Amino acid sequence: MRARKKKELPAYIRERISLDEMLASRRVLQLVHEKGPITQGEASEALGLSQGACNLHFQRLEYEGLLRALRIEPEGRGPGRPSNHWEVAREQNATLGLVFDPPHVHVQLEDFTGTILFTQGASLRACRRSEKIGEKVCTLVARAMEEVKARRLLLRNAFAALPGVLDSSTGAVRRAVNFPALEGLDVSELMQRTFKLPTLANSLGAAYYYGEVASIPANNTALVMYWDLGLGFAFGRNRQLLTVHGGEDGGRMISELGHISIDAQGPRCHCGEKGCIEAYAGGWVLLQKFADQKVSTLEDLVALAQSGHPEFLKTLREISRLLGHHLAGAIQMLGVSEVRITGALAPLFQFGRIEFFEGLSEVIGIHRSAGIQVQVTEDPKASLLAGATRAARRAYLYPDEFNRLSRLSITLQGQRMAEKL
Numbered sequence: 363m364r365a366r367k368k369k370e371l372p373a374y375i376r377e378r379i380s381l382d383e384m385l386a387s388r389r390v391l392q393l394v395h396e397k398g399p400i401t402q403g404e405a406s407e408a409l410g411l412s413q414g415a416c417n418l419h420f421q422r423l424e425y426e427g428l429l430r431a432l433r434i435e436p437e438g439r440g441p442g443r444p445s446n447h448w449e450v451a452r453e454q455n456a457t458l459g460l461v462f463d464p465p466h467v468h469v470q471l472e473d474f475t476g477t478i479l480f481t482q483g484a485s486l487r488a489c490r491r492s493e494k495i496g497e498k499v500c501t502l503v504a505r506a507m508e509e510v511k512a513r514r515l516l517l518r519n520a521f522a523a524l525p526g527v528l529d530s531s532t533g534a535v536r537r538a539v540n541f542p543a544l545e546g547l548d549v550s551e552l553m554q555r556t557f558k559l560p561t562l563a564n565s566l567g568a569a570y571y572y573g574e575v576a577s578i579p580a581n582n583t584a585l586v587m588y589w590d591l592g593l594g595f596a597f598g599r600n601r602q603l604l605t606v607h608g609g610e611d612g613g614r615m616i617s618e619l620g621h622i623s624i625d626a627q628g629p630r631c632h633c634g635e636k637g638c639i640e641a642y643a644g645g646w647v648l649l650q651k652f653a654d655q656k657v658s659t660l661e662d663l664v665a666l667a668q669s670g671h672p673e674f675l676k677t678l679r680e681i682s683r684l685l686g687h688h689l690a691g692a693i694q695m696l697g698v699s700e701v702r703i704t705g706a707l708a709p710l711f712q713f714g715r716i717e718f719f720e721g722l723s724e725v726i727g728i729h730r731s732a733g734i735q736v737q738v739t740e741d742p743k744a745s746l747l748a749g750a751t752r753a754a755r756r757a758y759l760y761p762d763e764f765n766r767l768s769r770l771s772i773t774l775q776g777q778r779m780a781e782k783l
């Protein structure tokens with residue numbers, strides 16, 4: 363997406379760097395993103411490139427609107443010439459986050475500083491088919507595009523966060539038990555066709571994870587549990603999402619921990635199995651179970667707990683113990699030290715915090731469980747939207763990480779898991 367017509371890139375750069383191949387220049391972009399502002403000399407040394415080659419990449423990235431030079435005057439009155447220090451042009455580059463959080467959809471535009479420039483949502487309650495959902499989303503995106511145009515931004519890409527089981531190659535929704543109208547929705551295709559906007563469709567868990575990363579210490583493996591109508595999980599380390607799966611196709615992914623059966627005789631789940639943890643703790647179960655308390659939204663459930671309803675609080679304590687018990691294995695296996703609870707039902711966690719740790723220590727012992735930090739996200743919706751745009755920025759700057767994600771190459775049984783962790 364270009365905000366304005368540009369003059370052509372000088373032939374001597376065009377002939378020496380393939381414009382289709384962002385690959386070589388991307389290393390330079392990543393370095394400036396991580397270490398900037400830096401000089402070209404510092405970059406050529408860090409990357410082992412000749413000054414001449416480095417200069418071409420800088421010119422090309424400047425031409426693309428990604429980098430800009432700051433002229434820094436030497437200090438004092440002594441000799442020395444002013445030098446150019448380069449940084450990412452954060453204010454003129456932007457990404458879009460599309461969040462499908464049933465029954466709502468949200469679109470948020472942020473520049474590369476993380477400043478929110480546009481945010482709007484719509485209800486999908488009346489939508490019975492994925493086409494209708496597509497129309498609603500396009501209306502919101504079209505409004506965001508007007509903002510892009512008015513501010514003369516360079517919109518780089520979008521990240522669409524979706525619930526349910528996604529097609530691993532396209533990101534289209536294959537199965538969404540808690541909101542079936544989403545099934546068949548291929549957001550990447552829709553955004554490409556309607557707006558020519560490159561869009562990576564991935565799980566809601568990825569957006570929840572990226573919503574938390576800023577506050578997770580380096581080298582800590584984190585488990586993000588998002589608790590809303592369903593129950594989902596994401597794992598990550600050092601701003602990189604870990605995806606683990608158990609088979610070529612249809613194998614249970616670790617993000618689907620909510621649908622691993624803990625009791626073959628347990629209650630029936632939306633997914634068809636019996637005894638999934640979601641069938642005890644998912645928001646849809648709680649809404650059914652306490653229907654006589656006139657709860658119809660997730661917010662009503664939070665209010666019911668806050669009112670001190672004895673039976674609901676008892677249920678929450680039972681669920682929390684079960685959750686702790688159920689998650690202990692994954693926490694132990696992946697070396698998790700930070701747990702984040704987010705999603706619309708996150709405020710319910712405080713009512714069973716003690717029981718969660720009891721359940722955890724039943725499996726991994728008191729000593730190990732005491733070393734685990736559990737934090738409840740204060741504003742889950744804001745974190746989720748910021749997470750989606752942050753994931754888009756990450757996907758633009760570090761596309762390799764996401765290639766790995768969608769190929770889902772790390773198997774639960776495989777040797778490679780230990781290396782990756």
Ligand SMILES: [Zn+2]
Nearest residue numbers: 621631633638
């Ligand atoms: Zn299930």
